[in-house]
Amino acid sequence: MAEQAAAPASADVTSIIAGAEQVMGRFVSGLDARVSALAGTSRELGALHASFAAGGTSAAALFLKIFVVVVVTAGVFLLCRRWFRRDDAGAWRRLFSILAAAIVAVVAGVVAQRLLPAEGLAVRTLRIWIVVTAAGMLAIFTIRALLTKSGSHQAGRLGWLARDLSVALGWSFFGMAVMATLRLWGAGLGLRDVFSSLMLALPAFALFIWTVWRHRKTLAAAVAGVKPRSRWRGWLARIWPGLVIGFLIVTFLTTEIALTLGVPLPGGTVLFTVVILLLMPHLDALIASRANLALEAESASIIGVALRQTVRFAVLIVMFTMLGAIWASPLASGFGINLRSITTEAFHVALIATAAAFLWSLLVTAMARIAQRDRHDAHGTAAASPRSRLGTLVPLLSLVGKSAIVTLALLSVLVSLGVNVWPLITGLSVFGLAIGFGSQTLVKDIVSGLFFLADDAFRIGEYIETSGAKGTVEKISVRSVTLRNPRGPVATVPYGQISKVVNFSRDWAIEKIQFRVAIDTDVELLRKLFKKIGQDLLEDPELAPGLLETFKSQGISNVEDGTLVVRGKFVAKPGSQTLIRRAVLKAVLQAFRENNIRAVPKPLTGDPVAAV
Incomplete structure:
Protein backbone atom coordinates (compact mmCIF):
# COMPACT_ATOMS: atom_id res chain seq x y z
CA MET A 1 0.00 0.00 0.00
CA ALA A 2 2.82 2.41 0.86
CA GLU A 3 4.55 1.70 -2.44
CA GLN A 4 1.31 2.30 -4.36
CA ALA A 5 0.77 5.62 -2.53
CA ALA A 6 4.35 6.72 -3.16
CA ALA A 7 4.21 5.97 -6.90
CA PRO A 8 1.85 8.86 -7.86
CA ALA A 9 3.85 11.28 -5.71
CA SER A 10 7.14 10.36 -7.41
CA ALA A 11 5.43 10.63 -10.80
CA ASP A 12 4.25 14.16 -9.98
CA VAL A 13 7.76 15.16 -8.87
CA THR A 14 9.22 13.66 -12.05
CA SER A 15 6.77 15.57 -14.25
CA ILE A 16 7.59 18.82 -12.46
CA ILE A 17 11.32 18.26 -12.91
CA ALA A 18 10.79 17.40 -16.57
CA GLY A 19 8.75 20.57 -17.07
CA ALA A 20 11.44 22.66 -15.38
CA GLU A 21 14.14 21.10 -17.58
CA GLN A 22 12.03 21.82 -20.65
CA VAL A 23 11.66 25.47 -19.62
CA MET A 24 15.40 25.77 -19.00
CA GLY A 25 16.11 24.27 -22.41
CA ARG A 26 13.78 26.74 -24.08
CA PHE A 27 15.38 29.59 -22.15
CA VAL A 28 18.92 28.63 -23.18
CA SER A 29 17.95 28.19 -26.82
CA GLY A 30 16.02 31.47 -26.80
CA LEU A 31 18.98 33.29 -25.26
CA ASP A 32 21.29 31.90 -27.95
CA ALA A 33 18.82 33.02 -30.61
CA ARG A 34 18.68 36.55 -29.19
CA VAL A 35 22.47 36.83 -29.03
CA SER A 36 22.78 35.52 -32.58
CA ALA A 37 20.15 37.98 -33.81
CA LEU A 38 22.07 40.92 -32.33
CA ALA A 39 24.97 40.22 -34.67
CA GLY A 40 22.78 40.93 -37.70
CA THR A 41 21.35 44.29 -36.62
CA SER A 42 23.30 46.24 -39.25
CA ARG A 43 21.98 43.98 -41.99
CA GLU A 44 18.44 44.27 -40.61
CA LEU A 45 18.78 48.06 -40.54
CA GLY A 46 19.63 48.04 -44.23
CA ALA A 47 16.66 45.80 -44.92
CA LEU A 48 14.46 48.29 -43.05
CA HIS A 49 15.66 51.13 -45.30
CA ALA A 50 14.87 48.93 -48.29
CA SER A 51 11.36 48.41 -46.92
CA PHE A 52 10.93 52.18 -46.66
CA ALA A 53 12.03 52.58 -50.25
CA ALA A 54 9.69 49.82 -51.40
CA GLY A 55 6.85 51.61 -49.64
CA GLY A 56 7.49 54.76 -51.62
CA THR A 57 9.05 56.78 -48.79
CA SER A 58 12.30 57.29 -46.92
CA ALA A 59 13.23 57.22 -43.27
CA ALA A 60 13.68 60.99 -43.13
CA ALA A 61 10.38 61.71 -44.87
CA LEU A 62 8.52 59.23 -42.67
CA PHE A 63 10.03 60.68 -39.50
CA LEU A 64 9.06 64.21 -40.62
CA LYS A 65 5.45 63.14 -41.25
CA ILE A 66 5.36 61.37 -37.89
CA PHE A 67 6.63 64.56 -36.23
CA VAL A 68 3.90 66.61 -37.93
CA VAL A 69 0.99 64.35 -36.90
CA VAL A 70 2.34 64.01 -33.36
CA VAL A 71 2.64 67.79 -32.96
CA VAL A 72 -0.85 68.33 -34.40
CA THR A 73 -2.41 65.64 -32.19
CA ALA A 74 -0.68 66.82 -29.01
CA GLY A 75 -1.32 70.50 -29.77
CA VAL A 76 -5.03 70.00 -30.42
CA PHE A 77 -5.29 67.93 -27.24
CA LEU A 78 -3.70 70.70 -25.15
CA LEU A 79 -5.90 73.37 -26.74
CA CYS A 80 -9.06 71.32 -26.13
CA ARG A 81 -7.93 70.54 -22.61
CA ARG A 82 -7.53 74.24 -21.89
CA TRP A 83 -10.85 75.00 -23.57
CA PHE A 84 -12.78 72.33 -21.61
CA ARG A 85 -10.99 72.95 -18.34
CA ARG A 86 -12.96 74.34 -15.38
CA ASP A 87 -11.48 74.79 -11.92
CA ASP A 88 -14.77 74.04 -10.16
CA ALA A 89 -15.48 70.90 -12.19
CA GLY A 90 -15.95 67.59 -10.42
CA ALA A 91 -13.81 64.50 -10.86
CA TRP A 92 -16.05 62.82 -13.43
CA ARG A 93 -16.44 66.03 -15.43
CA ARG A 94 -12.68 66.46 -15.55
CA LEU A 95 -12.19 62.88 -16.73
CA PHE A 96 -14.84 63.26 -19.43
CA SER A 97 -13.25 66.52 -20.60
CA ILE A 98 -9.89 64.75 -20.92
CA LEU A 99 -11.53 61.93 -22.89
CA ALA A 100 -13.28 64.44 -25.17
CA ALA A 101 -9.99 66.25 -25.77
CA ALA A 102 -8.35 62.93 -26.74
CA ILE A 103 -11.14 62.14 -29.22
CA VAL A 104 -10.90 65.59 -30.83
CA ALA A 105 -7.11 65.22 -30.98
CA VAL A 106 -7.42 61.89 -32.81
CA VAL A 107 -9.79 63.47 -35.34
CA ALA A 108 -7.39 66.38 -35.87
CA GLY A 109 -4.47 63.99 -36.29
CA VAL A 110 -6.36 61.95 -38.89
CA VAL A 111 -7.21 65.15 -40.80
CA ALA A 112 -3.54 66.16 -40.75
CA GLN A 113 -2.54 62.68 -41.94
CA ARG A 114 -4.92 62.93 -44.88
CA LEU A 115 -3.39 66.24 -45.89
CA LEU A 116 0.09 64.71 -45.98
CA PRO A 117 1.30 62.76 -49.04
CA ALA A 118 1.34 59.18 -47.76
CA GLU A 119 0.05 55.80 -48.84
CA GLY A 120 0.20 52.13 -47.89
CA LEU A 121 2.23 51.32 -44.79
CA ALA A 122 3.05 54.99 -44.27
CA VAL A 123 -0.63 55.76 -43.65
CA ARG A 124 -0.92 52.94 -41.12
CA THR A 125 2.28 54.13 -39.43
CA LEU A 126 0.97 57.68 -39.07
CA ARG A 127 -2.31 56.41 -37.62
CA ILE A 128 -0.40 54.32 -35.10
CA TRP A 129 1.45 57.41 -33.91
CA ILE A 130 -1.78 59.44 -33.80
CA VAL A 131 -3.53 56.86 -31.62
CA VAL A 132 -0.51 56.31 -29.35
CA THR A 133 0.00 60.07 -28.92
CA ALA A 134 -3.65 60.61 -27.97
CA ALA A 135 -3.58 57.60 -25.64
CA GLY A 136 -0.40 58.88 -23.99
CA MET A 137 -1.85 62.34 -23.46
CA LEU A 138 -5.05 60.78 -22.13
CA ALA A 139 -3.11 58.63 -19.64
CA ILE A 140 -0.82 61.45 -18.50
CA PHE A 141 -3.59 63.99 -17.87
CA THR A 142 -5.87 61.39 -16.28
CA ILE A 143 -3.12 60.50 -13.84
CA ARG A 144 -2.55 64.17 -13.07
CA ALA A 145 -6.26 64.65 -12.43
CA LEU A 146 -6.42 61.64 -10.11
CA LEU A 147 -3.30 62.62 -8.19
CA THR A 148 -4.45 66.20 -7.73
CA LYS A 149 -7.95 65.15 -6.69
CA SER A 150 -6.86 62.45 -4.23
CA GLY A 151 -4.48 64.58 -2.19
CA SER A 152 -5.19 68.31 -2.26
CA HIS A 153 -3.43 68.75 1.09
CA GLN A 154 -0.10 67.88 -0.57
CA ALA A 155 -0.74 69.22 -4.05
CA GLY A 156 2.84 70.43 -4.44
CA ARG A 157 4.41 67.02 -3.90
CA LEU A 158 1.79 65.30 -6.00
CA GLY A 159 2.38 67.79 -8.79
CA TRP A 160 6.07 66.87 -8.93
CA LEU A 161 5.16 63.19 -8.78
CA ALA A 162 2.79 63.67 -11.73
CA ARG A 163 5.52 65.44 -13.73
CA ASP A 164 8.10 62.73 -13.15
CA LEU A 165 5.55 60.03 -13.84
CA SER A 166 4.59 61.81 -17.06
CA VAL A 167 8.19 61.57 -18.28
CA ALA A 168 8.27 57.81 -17.65
CA LEU A 169 4.86 57.37 -19.26
CA GLY A 170 5.81 59.47 -22.27
CA TRP A 171 8.93 57.40 -22.86
CA SER A 172 6.90 54.18 -22.52
CA PHE A 173 4.26 55.26 -25.04
CA PHE A 174 7.01 56.43 -27.38
CA GLY A 175 8.56 52.97 -27.09
CA MET A 176 5.28 51.24 -27.88
CA ALA A 177 4.84 53.39 -30.99
CA VAL A 178 8.41 52.66 -32.15
CA MET A 179 7.95 48.92 -31.65
CA ALA A 180 4.63 48.96 -33.51
CA THR A 181 6.30 50.83 -36.39
CA LEU A 182 9.19 48.36 -36.55
CA ARG A 183 6.84 45.38 -36.60
CA LEU A 184 4.69 47.03 -39.28
CA TRP A 185 7.67 47.58 -41.58
CA GLY A 186 9.02 44.06 -41.03
CA ALA A 187 12.12 44.88 -38.98
CA GLY A 188 14.26 41.92 -37.95
CA LEU A 189 14.27 40.28 -34.53
CA GLY A 190 17.69 41.62 -33.62
CA LEU A 191 16.78 45.22 -34.40
CA ARG A 192 13.51 44.95 -32.50
CA ASP A 193 15.29 43.31 -29.58
CA VAL A 194 17.82 46.15 -29.36
CA PHE A 195 15.09 48.79 -29.42
CA SER A 196 12.71 47.00 -27.03
CA SER A 197 15.22 45.94 -24.37
CA LEU A 198 18.13 48.38 -24.39
CA MET A 199 16.64 51.61 -25.72
CA LEU A 200 13.03 51.40 -24.51
CA ALA A 201 12.29 48.93 -21.69
CA LEU A 202 15.46 49.52 -19.66
CA PRO A 203 15.20 53.36 -19.68
CA ALA A 204 11.45 53.23 -19.03
CA PHE A 205 11.77 50.97 -15.98
CA ALA A 206 14.72 53.06 -14.77
CA LEU A 207 12.56 56.20 -14.98
CA PHE A 208 9.74 54.51 -13.06
CA ILE A 209 12.13 53.29 -10.35
CA TRP A 210 13.72 56.74 -10.06
CA THR A 211 10.25 58.31 -9.76
CA VAL A 212 9.25 55.94 -6.95
CA TRP A 213 12.53 56.47 -5.08
CA ARG A 214 12.40 60.25 -5.43
CA HIS A 215 8.79 60.47 -4.24
CA ARG A 216 8.87 57.63 -1.71
CA LYS A 217 7.62 59.87 1.12
CA THR A 218 4.68 61.06 -0.97
CA LEU A 219 3.74 57.50 -1.89
CA ALA A 220 4.07 56.39 1.74
CA ALA A 221 1.80 59.23 2.88
CA ALA A 222 -0.77 58.28 0.23
CA VAL A 223 -0.78 54.64 1.37
CA ALA A 224 -1.00 55.62 5.05
CA GLY A 225 -4.12 57.70 4.43
CA VAL A 226 -5.73 60.04 6.92
CA LYS A 227 -5.57 59.59 10.67
CA PRO A 228 -6.58 57.58 12.59
CA ARG A 229 -5.02 54.70 10.70
CA SER A 230 -4.56 51.06 11.57
CA ARG A 231 -1.18 49.60 12.50
CA TRP A 232 -1.00 47.35 9.45
CA ARG A 233 -1.70 50.29 7.14
CA GLY A 234 1.12 52.30 8.70
CA TRP A 235 3.45 49.33 8.32
CA LEU A 236 2.39 48.88 4.68
CA ALA A 237 2.99 52.59 4.03
CA ARG A 238 6.58 52.33 5.27
CA ILE A 239 7.46 49.39 3.03
CA TRP A 240 5.31 50.36 0.03
CA PRO A 241 8.03 52.22 -1.97
CA GLY A 242 10.38 49.26 -1.55
CA LEU A 243 7.64 46.87 -2.66
CA VAL A 244 6.95 48.94 -5.78
CA ILE A 245 10.64 49.13 -6.69
CA GLY A 246 10.99 45.39 -6.19
CA PHE A 247 7.92 44.80 -8.33
CA LEU A 248 9.33 46.99 -11.12
CA ILE A 249 12.61 45.08 -11.10
CA VAL A 250 10.81 41.73 -11.13
CA THR A 251 8.56 43.01 -13.93
CA PHE A 252 11.53 43.95 -16.09
CA LEU A 253 13.28 40.63 -15.48
CA THR A 254 10.08 38.65 -16.08
CA THR A 255 9.43 40.55 -19.30
CA GLU A 256 12.90 39.73 -20.58
CA ILE A 257 12.59 36.07 -19.52
CA ALA A 258 9.22 35.77 -21.27
CA LEU A 259 10.73 37.32 -24.40
CA THR A 260 13.57 34.83 -24.26
CA LEU A 261 11.13 31.92 -23.85
CA GLY A 262 9.32 33.04 -26.98
CA VAL A 263 6.14 34.23 -25.22
CA PRO A 264 6.62 38.01 -25.02
CA LEU A 265 4.32 39.93 -22.71
CA PRO A 266 2.18 42.69 -24.25
CA GLY A 267 3.93 45.99 -23.61
CA GLY A 268 0.70 47.92 -23.15
CA THR A 269 -0.58 45.50 -20.53
CA VAL A 270 2.69 45.60 -18.60
CA LEU A 271 2.74 49.40 -18.70
CA PHE A 272 -0.89 49.60 -17.58
CA THR A 273 -0.16 47.27 -14.65
CA VAL A 274 2.85 49.33 -13.55
CA VAL A 275 0.82 52.54 -13.69
CA ILE A 276 -2.06 50.98 -11.74
CA LEU A 277 0.37 49.80 -9.06
CA LEU A 278 1.78 53.31 -8.72
CA LEU A 279 -1.67 54.92 -8.64
CA MET A 280 -3.35 52.33 -6.44
CA PRO A 281 -2.89 54.24 -3.13
CA HIS A 282 -4.22 57.45 -4.67
CA LEU A 283 -7.20 55.69 -6.25
CA ASP A 284 -7.94 54.05 -2.91
CA ALA A 285 -7.66 57.40 -1.09
CA LEU A 286 -9.96 59.06 -3.63
CA ILE A 287 -12.61 56.33 -3.40
CA ALA A 288 -12.33 56.18 0.41
CA SER A 289 -12.71 59.96 0.80
CA ARG A 290 -15.82 59.98 -1.40
CA ALA A 291 -17.28 57.01 0.47
CA ASN A 292 -16.66 58.73 3.82
CA LEU A 293 -18.30 61.92 2.59
CA ALA A 294 -21.31 59.92 1.45
CA LEU A 295 -21.43 58.13 4.80
CA GLU A 296 -21.53 61.44 6.67
CA ALA A 297 -24.26 62.78 4.39
CA GLU A 298 -27.62 61.60 5.70
CA SER A 299 -29.22 62.01 2.26
CA ALA A 300 -26.98 59.32 0.71
CA SER A 301 -28.48 55.83 0.65
CA ILE A 302 -26.86 52.97 2.51
CA ILE A 303 -26.66 50.88 -0.67
CA GLY A 304 -24.91 53.72 -2.52
CA VAL A 305 -22.32 54.13 0.22
CA ALA A 306 -21.77 50.36 0.35
CA LEU A 307 -21.26 50.27 -3.42
CA ARG A 308 -18.62 52.99 -3.16
CA GLN A 309 -16.85 51.06 -0.43
CA THR A 310 -17.03 47.89 -2.52
CA VAL A 311 -15.37 49.67 -5.44
CA ARG A 312 -12.17 49.80 -3.37
CA PHE A 313 -12.19 46.02 -3.07
CA ALA A 314 -13.18 45.61 -6.72
CA VAL A 315 -10.22 47.74 -7.84
CA LEU A 316 -7.96 45.54 -5.73
CA ILE A 317 -9.46 42.44 -7.35
CA VAL A 318 -8.87 43.92 -10.81
CA MET A 319 -5.26 44.69 -9.98
CA PHE A 320 -4.52 41.18 -8.74
CA THR A 321 -6.38 39.73 -11.73
CA MET A 322 -4.18 41.71 -14.09
CA LEU A 323 -1.04 40.62 -12.28
CA GLY A 324 -2.17 37.01 -12.38
CA ALA A 325 -3.04 37.20 -16.08
CA ILE A 326 0.34 38.68 -16.95
CA TRP A 327 2.62 36.53 -14.80
CA ALA A 328 0.71 33.25 -14.85
CA SER A 329 0.36 33.00 -18.63
CA PRO A 330 4.04 32.47 -19.52
CA LEU A 331 4.60 30.12 -16.58
CA ALA A 332 1.49 28.10 -17.41
CA SER A 333 2.42 27.82 -21.07
CA GLY A 334 5.92 26.81 -20.09
CA PHE A 335 4.72 24.02 -17.81
CA GLY A 336 1.82 22.98 -20.07
CA ILE A 337 -0.93 24.02 -17.63
CA ASN A 338 -4.41 24.73 -18.97
CA LEU A 339 -5.40 28.18 -17.78
CA ARG A 340 -9.04 28.01 -18.87
CA SER A 341 -10.27 26.03 -15.87
CA ILE A 342 -8.09 28.05 -13.49
CA THR A 343 -9.40 31.31 -14.95
CA THR A 344 -13.01 30.16 -14.60
CA GLU A 345 -12.53 29.16 -10.97
CA ALA A 346 -10.66 32.38 -10.21
CA PHE A 347 -13.50 34.37 -11.77
CA HIS A 348 -16.05 32.59 -9.58
CA VAL A 349 -13.92 33.19 -6.48
CA ALA A 350 -13.58 36.88 -7.41
CA LEU A 351 -17.36 37.21 -7.81
CA ILE A 352 -17.97 35.59 -4.43
CA ALA A 353 -15.34 37.79 -2.79
CA THR A 354 -16.85 40.92 -4.35
CA ALA A 355 -20.35 39.95 -3.21
CA ALA A 356 -19.03 39.27 0.30
CA ALA A 357 -17.24 42.64 0.29
CA PHE A 358 -20.49 44.36 -0.71
CA LEU A 359 -22.44 42.64 2.08
CA TRP A 360 -19.64 43.49 4.54
CA SER A 361 -19.69 47.16 3.45
CA LEU A 362 -23.49 47.20 3.60
CA LEU A 363 -23.43 45.87 7.17
CA VAL A 364 -20.68 48.27 8.29
CA THR A 365 -22.46 51.23 6.68
CA ALA A 366 -25.79 50.33 8.29
CA MET A 367 -24.17 49.95 11.71
CA ALA A 368 -22.33 53.26 11.28
CA ARG A 369 -25.57 55.02 10.35
CA ILE A 370 -27.30 53.60 13.41
CA ALA A 371 -24.43 54.72 15.65
CA GLN A 372 -24.46 58.15 13.97
CA ARG A 373 -28.19 58.59 14.59
CA ASP A 374 -27.70 57.40 18.15
CA ARG A 375 -25.11 60.14 18.69
CA HIS A 376 -27.41 62.72 17.13
CA ASP A 377 -30.29 61.65 19.38
CA ALA A 378 -28.03 62.00 22.42
CA HIS A 379 -26.79 65.46 21.34
CA GLY A 380 -26.59 67.85 24.23
CA THR A 381 -26.50 65.20 26.94
CA ALA A 382 -23.54 64.05 28.95
CA ALA A 383 -20.66 62.40 27.15
CA ALA A 384 -21.25 59.20 29.08
CA SER A 385 -25.01 59.16 28.49
CA PRO A 386 -26.54 55.73 27.86
CA ARG A 387 -27.00 54.55 24.32
CA SER A 388 -30.28 53.57 22.78
CA ARG A 389 -31.35 49.94 22.71
CA LEU A 390 -30.41 49.56 19.07
CA GLY A 391 -27.11 51.36 19.65
CA THR A 392 -26.32 48.86 22.40
CA LEU A 393 -27.02 45.90 20.12
CA VAL A 394 -24.97 47.31 17.21
CA PRO A 395 -21.62 45.72 18.26
CA LEU A 396 -23.22 42.28 18.74
CA LEU A 397 -25.22 42.51 15.52
CA SER A 398 -22.10 43.60 13.65
CA LEU A 399 -20.07 40.70 15.05
CA VAL A 400 -22.75 38.14 14.21
CA GLY A 401 -23.30 39.59 10.73
CA LYS A 402 -19.59 39.70 9.88
CA SER A 403 -19.09 36.15 11.11
CA ALA A 404 -22.02 34.96 8.98
CA ILE A 405 -20.69 36.76 5.88
CA VAL A 406 -17.20 35.30 6.26
CA THR A 407 -18.57 31.80 6.89
CA LEU A 408 -20.92 31.87 3.90
CA ALA A 409 -18.18 33.31 1.67
CA LEU A 410 -15.72 30.57 2.64
CA LEU A 411 -18.31 27.85 2.09
CA SER A 412 -19.28 29.36 -1.28
CA VAL A 413 -15.63 29.47 -2.36
CA LEU A 414 -15.18 25.82 -1.41
CA VAL A 415 -18.33 24.88 -3.34
CA SER A 416 -17.15 26.80 -6.42
CA LEU A 417 -13.83 24.93 -6.26
CA GLY A 418 -15.68 21.61 -6.30
CA VAL A 419 -15.23 20.74 -2.62
CA ASN A 420 -18.07 18.82 -0.96
CA VAL A 421 -18.85 20.96 2.08
CA TRP A 422 -21.63 18.82 3.57
CA PRO A 423 -19.26 16.52 5.47
CA LEU A 424 -17.53 19.64 6.78
CA ILE A 425 -20.83 21.19 7.88
CA THR A 426 -21.94 17.92 9.48
CA GLY A 427 -18.64 17.57 11.30
CA LEU A 428 -18.80 21.12 12.58
CA SER A 429 -22.39 20.57 13.73
CA VAL A 430 -21.43 17.46 15.66
CA PHE A 431 -18.40 19.26 17.07
CA GLY A 432 -20.58 22.19 18.13
CA LEU A 433 -23.09 19.84 19.75
CA ALA A 434 -20.29 18.15 21.68
CA ILE A 435 -19.00 21.52 22.85
CA GLY A 436 -22.53 22.45 23.89
CA PHE A 437 -22.85 19.36 26.10
CA GLY A 438 -19.35 19.72 27.48
CA SER A 439 -19.47 23.47 28.12
CA GLN A 440 -22.83 23.92 29.78
CA THR A 441 -21.61 27.01 31.64
CA LEU A 442 -20.71 28.70 28.37
CA VAL A 443 -24.10 27.81 26.90
CA LYS A 444 -25.79 29.11 30.05
CA ASP A 445 -23.92 32.41 29.77
CA ILE A 446 -24.83 32.86 26.11
CA VAL A 447 -28.50 31.94 26.55
CA SER A 448 -28.85 34.14 29.65
CA GLY A 449 -27.26 37.02 27.76
CA LEU A 450 -29.74 36.64 24.94
CA PHE A 451 -32.64 36.91 27.38
CA PHE A 452 -31.10 39.91 29.17
CA LEU A 453 -30.67 41.71 25.85
CA ALA A 454 -34.16 40.73 24.73
CA ASP A 455 -35.59 42.13 27.98
CA ASP A 456 -33.54 45.33 27.51
CA ALA A 457 -32.24 44.94 31.06
CA PHE A 458 -29.26 47.27 30.50
CA ARG A 459 -27.54 49.28 27.81
CA ILE A 460 -24.06 50.60 27.21
CA GLY A 461 -23.47 53.69 29.36
CA GLU A 462 -26.02 52.80 32.06
CA TYR A 463 -25.12 52.39 35.72
CA ILE A 464 -26.27 49.02 37.05
CA GLU A 465 -25.72 46.72 40.01
CA THR A 466 -25.54 42.96 39.63
CA SER A 467 -24.63 40.07 41.84
CA GLY A 468 -21.37 41.19 43.41
CA ALA A 469 -20.53 44.11 41.08
CA LYS A 470 -21.80 47.52 40.10
CA GLY A 471 -20.69 50.21 37.69
CA THR A 472 -21.23 51.72 34.26
CA VAL A 473 -21.75 49.27 31.40
CA GLU A 474 -18.74 49.67 29.09
CA LYS A 475 -18.95 46.58 26.89
CA ILE A 476 -21.50 43.90 26.07
CA SER A 477 -20.13 40.71 24.56
CA VAL A 478 -21.65 37.36 23.71
CA ARG A 479 -21.13 35.81 27.15
CA SER A 480 -20.38 38.65 29.59
CA VAL A 481 -20.90 42.30 30.46
CA THR A 482 -18.08 44.65 31.49
CA LEU A 483 -18.73 47.16 34.29
CA ARG A 484 -16.58 50.16 35.20
CA ASN A 485 -16.72 51.13 38.88
CA PRO A 486 -16.76 54.89 39.59
CA ARG A 487 -13.37 54.48 41.28
CA GLY A 488 -11.85 52.86 38.20
CA PRO A 489 -11.80 49.06 38.59
CA VAL A 490 -13.33 46.99 35.79
CA ALA A 491 -15.46 43.92 36.50
CA THR A 492 -16.38 41.32 33.88
CA VAL A 493 -19.54 39.47 34.90
CA PRO A 494 -20.74 36.39 32.94
CA TYR A 495 -24.44 36.48 32.20
CA GLY A 496 -24.97 33.10 33.85
CA GLN A 497 -23.88 34.51 37.23
CA ILE A 498 -26.34 37.42 37.15
CA SER A 499 -29.41 36.65 39.23
CA LYS A 500 -30.68 40.23 39.55
CA VAL A 501 -30.02 43.51 37.77
CA VAL A 502 -30.65 46.88 39.42
CA ASN A 503 -30.59 49.64 36.81
CA PHE A 504 -29.99 53.16 38.15
CA SER A 505 -30.20 54.86 34.74
CA ARG A 506 -33.79 54.35 33.62
CA ASP A 507 -36.59 56.93 33.41
CA TRP A 508 -36.12 58.92 36.65
Missing part, protein backbone atom coordinates in the same frame (compact mmCIF):
# COMPACT_ATOMS: atom_id res chain seq x y z
CA ALA A 509 -34.46 58.90 40.08
CA ILE A 510 -35.98 60.12 43.38
CA GLU A 511 -33.48 61.66 45.78
CA LYS A 512 -34.60 62.14 49.41
CA ILE A 513 -32.51 64.20 51.83
CA GLN A 514 -33.19 64.52 55.56
CA PHE A 515 -31.94 67.14 58.02
CA ARG A 516 -31.86 67.17 61.86
CA VAL A 517 -32.73 70.56 63.38
CA ALA A 518 -33.61 71.87 66.83
CA ILE A 519 -37.11 71.08 68.09
CA ASP A 520 -38.04 74.77 68.36
CA THR A 521 -37.34 75.39 64.65
CA ASP A 522 -40.13 77.08 62.66
CA VAL A 523 -41.33 74.32 60.31
CA GLU A 524 -43.21 76.79 58.09
CA LEU A 525 -40.00 78.78 57.63
CA LEU A 526 -38.22 75.58 56.61
CA ARG A 527 -40.93 74.87 54.04
CA LYS A 528 -40.56 78.33 52.52
CA LEU A 529 -36.77 78.07 52.45
CA PHE A 530 -36.92 74.68 50.70
CA LYS A 531 -39.42 76.08 48.19
CA LYS A 532 -37.11 79.05 47.50
CA ILE A 533 -34.20 76.65 46.95
CA GLY A 534 -36.32 74.64 44.52
CA GLN A 535 -37.19 77.77 42.53
CA ASP A 536 -33.50 78.73 42.37
CA LEU A 537 -32.69 75.28 40.99
CA LEU A 538 -35.25 75.70 38.21
CA GLU A 539 -33.59 78.99 37.22
CA ASP A 540 -30.10 77.46 37.10
CA PRO A 541 -29.26 76.75 33.39
CA GLU A 542 -26.93 73.89 34.33
CA LEU A 543 -29.19 72.09 36.80
CA ALA A 544 -32.66 72.75 35.40
CA PRO A 545 -32.37 70.35 32.39
CA GLY A 546 -31.74 67.46 34.78
CA LEU A 547 -34.73 68.18 37.02
CA LEU A 548 -38.07 66.48 36.55
CA GLU A 549 -39.54 67.71 39.86
CA THR A 550 -37.74 70.42 41.77
CA PHE A 551 -36.65 70.27 45.39
CA LYS A 552 -39.44 70.69 47.96
CA SER A 553 -40.16 69.99 51.62
CA GLN A 554 -41.88 66.84 52.82
CA GLY A 555 -42.36 68.16 56.35
CA ILE A 556 -41.44 66.44 59.60
CA SER A 557 -40.67 62.78 59.14
CA ASN A 558 -39.75 61.97 62.76
CA VAL A 559 -38.97 63.35 66.23
CA GLU A 560 -35.95 61.81 67.93
CA ASP A 561 -34.63 62.79 71.38
CA GLY A 562 -35.88 66.35 71.17
CA THR A 563 -34.76 66.74 67.55
CA LEU A 564 -36.87 67.38 64.48
CA VAL A 565 -36.07 65.22 61.44
CA VAL A 566 -37.28 67.06 58.33
CA ARG A 567 -37.08 65.72 54.80
CA GLY A 568 -36.95 67.15 51.30
CA LYS A 569 -36.92 65.47 47.92
CA PHE A 570 -36.53 66.06 44.19
CA VAL A 571 -36.96 63.94 41.06
CA ALA A 572 -34.16 64.07 38.49
CA LYS A 573 -33.02 62.40 35.33
CA PRO A 574 -30.75 59.40 35.96
CA GLY A 575 -27.13 60.44 36.23
CA SER A 576 -27.77 64.07 37.18
CA GLN A 577 -29.04 63.53 40.74
CA THR A 578 -25.56 63.66 42.31
CA LEU A 579 -24.78 67.12 40.96
CA ILE A 580 -28.22 68.42 41.98
CA ARG A 581 -27.86 66.88 45.46
CA ARG A 582 -24.60 68.77 46.00
CA ALA A 583 -26.25 72.02 44.98
CA VAL A 584 -29.21 71.36 47.31
CA LEU A 585 -26.99 70.61 50.31
CA LYS A 586 -24.93 73.73 49.68
CA ALA A 587 -28.06 75.90 49.39
CA VAL A 588 -29.69 74.39 52.52
CA LEU A 589 -26.60 74.96 54.66
CA GLN A 590 -26.38 78.54 53.42
CA ALA A 591 -30.08 79.09 54.26
CA PHE A 592 -29.58 77.63 57.76
CA ARG A 593 -26.76 80.11 58.45
CA GLU A 594 -28.69 83.10 57.13
CA ASN A 595 -31.83 82.28 59.19
CA ASN A 596 -30.11 81.11 62.41
CA ILE A 597 -31.41 77.57 62.10
CA ARG A 598 -29.32 75.20 64.18
CA ALA A 599 -28.56 71.76 62.74
CA VAL A 600 -28.34 69.00 65.33
CA PRO A 601 -25.84 66.15 64.88
CA LYS A 602 -27.04 62.61 65.08
CA PRO A 603 -26.31 61.15 68.53
CA LEU A 604 -23.83 58.31 68.84
CA THR A 605 -25.27 54.86 69.56
CA GLY A 606 -23.85 52.55 72.19
CA ASP A 607 -22.21 53.06 75.59
CA PRO A 608 -19.86 56.12 75.51
CA VAL A 609 -17.80 54.76 78.41
CA ALA A 610 -17.31 51.46 76.65
CA ALA A 611 -16.36 53.31 73.52
CA VAL A 612 -13.64 55.16 75.43
